[in-house]
Amino acid sequence: xxxxxxxxxxxxxxxxxxxxxxxxxxxxxxxxxxxxxxxxxxxxxxxxxxxxxxxxxxxxxxxxxxxxxxxxxxxxxxxxxxxxxxxxxxxxxxxxxxxxxxxxxxxxxxxxxxxxxxxxxxxxxxxxxxxxxxxxxxxxxxxxxxxxxxxxxxxxxxxxxxxxxxxxxxxxxxxxxxxxxxxxxxxxxxxxxxxxxxxxxxxxxxxxxxxxxxxxxxxxxxxxxxxxxxxxxxxxxxxxxxxxxxxxxxxxxxxxxxxxxxxxxxxxxxxxxxxxxxxxxxxxxxxxxxxxxxxxxxxx
Amino acid sequence: xxxxxxxxxxxxxxxxxxxxxxxxxxxxxxxxxxxxxxxxxxxxxxxxxxxxxxxxxxxxxxxxxxxxxxxxxxxxxxxxxxxxxxxxxxxxxxxxxxxxxxxxxxxxxxxxxxxxxxxxxxxxxxxxxxxxxxxxxxxxxxxxxxxxxxxxxxxxxxxxxxxxxxxxxxxxxxxxxxxxxxxxxxxxxxxxxxxxxxxxxxxxxxxxxxxxxxxxxxxxxxxxxxxxxxxxxxxxxxxxxxxxxxxxxxxxxxxxxxxxxxxxxxxxxxxxxxxxxxxxxxxxxxxxxxxxxxxxxxxxxxxxxxxxxxxxxxxxxxxxxxxxxxxxxxxxxxxxxxxxxxxxxxxxxxxxxxxxxxxxxxxxxxxxxxxxxxxxx
Numbered sequence: 001x002x003x004x005x006x007x008x009x010x011x012x013x014x015x016x017x018x019x020x021x022x023x024x025x026x027x028x029x030x031x032x033x034x035x036x037x038x039x040x041x042x043x044x045x046x047x048x049x050x051x052x053x054x055x056x057x058x059x060x061x062x063x064x065x066x067x068x069x070x071x072x073x074x075x076x077x078x079x080x081x082x083x084x085x086x087x088x089x090x091x092x093x094x095x096x097x098x099x100x101x102x103x104x105x106x107x108x109x110x111x112x113x114x115x116x117x118x119x120x121x122x123x124x125x126x127x128x129x130x131x132x133x134x135x136x137x138x139x140x141x142x143x144x145x146x147x148x149x150x151x152x153x154x155x156x157x158x159x160x161x162x163x164x165x166x167x168x169x170x171x172x173x174x175x176x177x178x179x180x181x182x183x184x185x186x187x188x189x190x191x192x193x194x195x196x197x198x199x200x201x202x203x204x205x206x207x208x209x210x211x212x213x214x215x216x217x218x219x220x221x222x223x224x225x226x227x228x229x230x231x232x233x234x235x236x237x238x239x240x241x242x243x244x245x246x247x248x249x250x251x252x253x254x255x256x257x258x259x260x261x262x263x264x265x266x267x268x269x270x271x272x273x274x275x276x277x278x279x280x281x282x283x284x285x286x287x288x289x290x291x292x293x294x295x296x297x298x299x300x
Numbered sequence: 301x302x303x304x305x306x307x308x309x310x311x312x313x314x315x316x317x318x319x320x321x322x323x324x325x326x327x328x329x330x331x332x333x334x335x336x337x338x339x340x341x342x343x344x345x346x347x348x349x350x351x352x353x354x355x356x357x358x359x360x361x362x363x364x365x366x367x368x369x370x371x372x373x374x375x376x377x378x379x380x381x382x383x384x385x386x387x388x389x390x391x392x393x394x395x396x397x398x399x400x401x402x403x404x405x406x407x408x409x410x411x412x413x414x415x416x417x418x419x420x421x422x423x424x425x426x427x428x429x430x431x432x433x434x435x436x437x438x439x440x441x442x443x444x445x446x447x448x449x450x451x452x453x454x455x456x457x458x459x460x461x462x463x464x465x466x467x468x469x470x471x472x473x474x475x476x477x478x479x480x481x482x483x484x485x486x487x488x489x490x491x492x493x494x495x496x497x498x499x500x501x502x503x504x505x506x507x508x509x510x511x512x513x514x515x516x517x518x519x520x521x522x523x524x525x526x527x528x529x530x531x532x533x534x535x536x537x538x539x540x541x542x543x544x545x546x547x548x549x550x551x552x553x554x555x556x557x558x559x560x561x562x563x564x565x566x567x568x569x570x571x572x573x574x575x576x577x578x579x580x581x582x583x584x585x586x587x588x589x590x591x592x593x594x595x596x597x598x599x600x601x602x603x604x605x606x607x608x609x610x611x612x613x614x615x616x617x618x619x620x621x622x623x624x625x626x627x628x629x630x631x632x633x634x635x636x637x638x639x640x641x642x643x644x645x646x647x648x649x650x651x652x653x654x655x656x657x658x659x660x661x662x663x664x665x666x667x668x669x670x671x672x673x674x675x676x677x
Contacts, residue, residue, distance in 0.1 A: 026359075054323040055359060059331075081331050082616060109334075111366035261369040 002045045012051050013037050019056050021048040023218035024159060024170045025110065027102060028059035033076060033094045036062050039194050040098070043173040043207055046215040058105045062098045064091070080105055093197045096205045099175060103156055106170070107257040113168065114160040114266050115257040120153035120167055121145045126225035126298040127167045129158045131255040134202070137232030137287075140180040143208050144287045145294075147188045152214035153222060157257070162269040166221035171214050173207035181206045225298060226278035227252070230290070238289040243279040305332050306613045310578055312345050313338070313535050317352045326360045332615040337532045339363070340371035341415025371415055378406050379503065381421060381472050386505050388440045392432040397505045398424040398498055400477065400516065405536070408499075408507040412517075412539040420464060420473040424494075427478040434462060434476065441468045450650050458484035458639065480516055481523055484639045489561035497557060510547070511554035514540040518570035519563050525634025527610040527627065531577075534611050537570050538578045545586075555589040564592045573607050606630050 001020075004012070012018040016030045020040075031037050058080060065077045065088050076094035077084050078101035085104065089097050107115060118131035119142035132138040139155055146152035153169040160167055173194070176184055181196060181204060192209040227248055243251075249270060253259055259266050278297060284290040305328040308318055312329075321329065333339040343364035346352050356364065386397050399407050402418030425433050442465035446452065455463045460479035466472070479488045497512035508516055517540055521533045544550035558564045568590065574580040595603065609626035612618055620626075635644050 055327050057359065057363070081335060083335065109366060110362065111369045112362035258369075261373050263373070 001041065001047050001049045004049070006041075009041055010037065012049075013040075015052075016059065016061075017052040019050045019053050020044055021050060021218075022170060022172075023220075024168055025057035025106065026050070026053070026055060027105075028056040029098075030059075030061035030063075031094070031098065032061075032063045033091065035195075036094050036098055039095045039207070042192065043194055043209045045209065046212045047218075057110070058102070060098070060101055060105065062094050062101070078104075089200070093200045093205075095194065095207070096175070096197050096200055096202075099173065099207060102172075106157065111258045111261050114162055114259065114262055114269065116158040116160070116252055116259075117156065117255040117257060118158040119155050120158045120169075120222075121150040122153055122222040123150045123295065123298045124300055125223060127153060127222035128226045128228055128294065128298065129167065129224070130228050130230050131158065131252055132230055133255065136230055137180075137284075138230055139175055139177065140183060140232070141230050141287055141290065143174045143176060143180070143184050143191075144187065145291060146174065146211055146214065147184075147191055147208075148291060151217060151222075152210050160224075160269070161221065162262070162265060164221070165224065165269075165273060167224050168221045169214070169218045171210050171218045173210060175202075176206050176208060178203040184208060224273065224277060226280065228280045228282055228294070231281070231283045232285065233283050234285055236283050236285045238282070238284040238286060238293060240293055241281045243281050245274045245279065248274060248279045304618075305329060305615075306618045309333060309338070309342065309613060312342055312352075314538060314578060314580065315345070315349065315351060316579075317346075317349075317354055319353075320355065323357070326357060328617050330360065330363050332613050332617055334367075335615045336613050337417055337529050338415065338535060340367040340417055341532075341535065343367045344371070344415040367415070371417060374417055375406050375413070377472075378403050378421065381470070382407055382503055382505060384440075385421070385423070385437070385474065386503065389433050389436045390504070392436045393429050394426055395429075395495065396498075396500070398495070399501075399505050399507055400424050400480075401520065404507040404513065407501045407503045407505060408513070409501075410507075410510070410513065410540065411542050412513075412536045414539065416536070420475045422475045422477060424477045424480070424491075426495075427491075430462060430476060430478050434465070437465050437474065437476075441470075442466065442472075442474055443468060445473070454647070458482055458643065460488060480519060482638050484643060485523075485637060486640070487562060487637070489563070493557065493560055497553075509550070509553070510540070510543040511550040512557055514544055514570075515554060515557055515561075515563060515567065518566040522566045522569045523634065523637055525631045525638070527630055528614060530611040531613040534573060534577060538574055538580055541574060541580065545583075551586055552589065555591075559591055564590065565595070568592070568595070569603065569607065572603075573611050576604075576608065577611055602629075606633065 013030055016028060019026045019028050029040060061079045062076050063079060065075050074091040075088035076091045076097050077088045078086065078097050116129070116131050118129045119138050120127055120129050121142065130138055130141065142155050152171055153167060155172060155174040157170050158167055159170050181193065184191065185193060194207045196204050196206045198204045229243065229251060252270065282290055303325065305325070308321065308325060308329055309332055311318060329342070330339065333342040346354055346356060347364055347368065382399055382403060390397060400422040402416050403421040405413040405416055444463045445466045446463050451463060455461065460482050461475050461477040465474045465476065479491050480494060481488050494508065494512060497509050498506040499509045500506055507513065514537065517537055521530065521537065544554060554567065558567045571582045571587065575582055606626050606629050609620050609623045610630045612620045639647060
């Protein structure tokens with residue numbers, strides 16, 4: 001993307017000719033909000049893009065709605081192939097809407113792979129999945145690790161190929177909420193963080209540009225090594241417990257996007273896989289403590 | 301040289317596969333199929349039909365496999381739900397439960413079940429059983445979706461069904477019918493004849509026999525005022541036609557049924573647009589059964605203008621001139637078929653008012669982001 005001049009970029013977006021290549025999928029993007037096109041060019045700086053290619057998996061856009069709300073308290077709508085799958089948001093939330101809409105496309109349609117709601121990071125060729133409900137500190141942890149030398153595979157979705165058993169990257173900007181925006185800014189002043197969208201339904205939201213190396217390696221799967229359920233608890237000391245396979249399965253299913261669609265295949269894949277994996281639950285307040293523990297686990 | 305995406309799609313849906321497709325044609329096929337709720341059906345034809353020799357690229361295959369997974373789960377859920385509902389209400393019924401339309405295709409294992417995704421389960425019961433069924437369903441977690449007084453009145457007085465019932469946890473929607481077209485239309489047939497045109501399924505419920513299924517599907521389509529899925533519905537008819545076309549008994553029963561319920565014209569229209577849009581040549585042996593006088597030339601021109609356009613696949617890649625006008629005419633026609641003019645005026649005014657309120661205020665509530673919708677129409 002960074003090789004395109006601004007004029008080339010703007011014209012390609014305007015003509016719906018710009019595809020972002022994620023490795024997993026290819027997405028054609030467009031927006032009538034300059035805020036959105038500007039943020040895309042910043043956050044996706046290191047991605048491969050193709051111009052007017054014959055293929056994309058999804059064509060998405062964030063646009064102004066065609067009703068009266070164009071004129072007062074303006075709104076933004078997400079479109080997939082010209083179709084509006086969910087209700088508009090205030091126009092100030094146009095960029096998060098773009099990111100969330102793209103997540104929705106994959107979670108809703110891309111059932112080639114088993115997908116869980118989880119962050120995925122890798123070190124020494126060992127991938128760790130962090131499934132967690134909102135509020136568990138998953139994204140903060142994800143940003144911390146990704147900016148401390150771990151390879152980011154995904155902030156939102158663990159994409160599992162049940163044929164090879166590998167986890168596939170779906171590298172995207174990391175979505176930070178509320179206080180964690182400030183924390184990440186303080187920890188990593190050199191990291192690029194988008195403008196903050198305030199008062200969304202998830203609170204204040206900003207996105208972190210994924211590390212260049214993670215983006216470059218977005219076609220490279222990783223071997224599954226561990227499943228860790230993080231739980232941020234203010235004031236706590238770092239504690240690690242091992243999880244039973246039963247509990248892990250239960251919590252994975254709770255965080256699944258399409259486990260039901262895989263029927264027996266999915267269940268058998270997970271059951272076969274769990275005995276080989278390190279299964280942990282981690283309570284922490286100091287994210288660097290947790291990093292140290294995790295790094296000792298993934299040491300060669 | 302790029303071919304027309306609708307002709308590729310229609311070919312696949314009728315078992316006439318192209319030898320190969322370019323990357324761009326694959327992409328457009330997926331877009332148009334998805335927009336017309338036909339991706340699982342296209343996937344089923346391409347992946348499961350031994351006659352299909354198309355080489356499917358990996359990135360295309362991902363979308364086809366995904367939609368088949370969706371369809372498989374969905375059909376399993378439908379069968380479960382039908383079993384559940386039947387178990388809960390069968391004792392309240394004076395006759396076996398009849399399952400109509402999409403869910404009917406699924407429990408009948410009809411060809412039209414292939415890749416069929418829908419939003420509601422349609423049931424047909426005796427009119428005298430409706431209130432008992434409704435109470436039983438309330439008891440088992442199905443509640444009415446609408447509390448608008450207007451909607452309740454509309455359904456109770458004019459319709460052929462009660463307001464949709466949604467299950468509190470599972471979200472499944474049931475449409476309980478006692479006739480197949482709105483009473484207020486003046487076209488509602490003596491339902492007895494349809495009740496006698498059923499067959500039993502392995503699920504303990506009944507479905508319409510193939511000829512009646514075809515007729516009902518045709519009536520439903522040509523009584524509509526809204527054709528977002530018109531092309532998909534025509535594809536249903538094409539598959540339902542496969543089920544009867546070689547069966548003389550079903551074909552003669554189809555015409556017997558149509559004649560006795562006053563729906564010959566709907567059969568006429570169905571066959572006409574299956575021919576014109578789906579390329580299904582209808583043999584003389586079938587068309588010779590028509591007893592009605594064929595529509596006048598001028599009438600045909602109007603019908604062809606409307607249905608030739610609204611039954612085309614709905615997507616910006618399928619260029620249809622004056623589609624908007626045809627849609628509007630179809631909308632007016634559908635409403636006029638369904639209700640007398642004075643009632644139509646009241647109905648339109650009420651809908652229009654709600655539409656205006658919605659377009660001014662916009663809808664900011666009920667935001668859904670990362671959520672999969674299992675049931676889509």
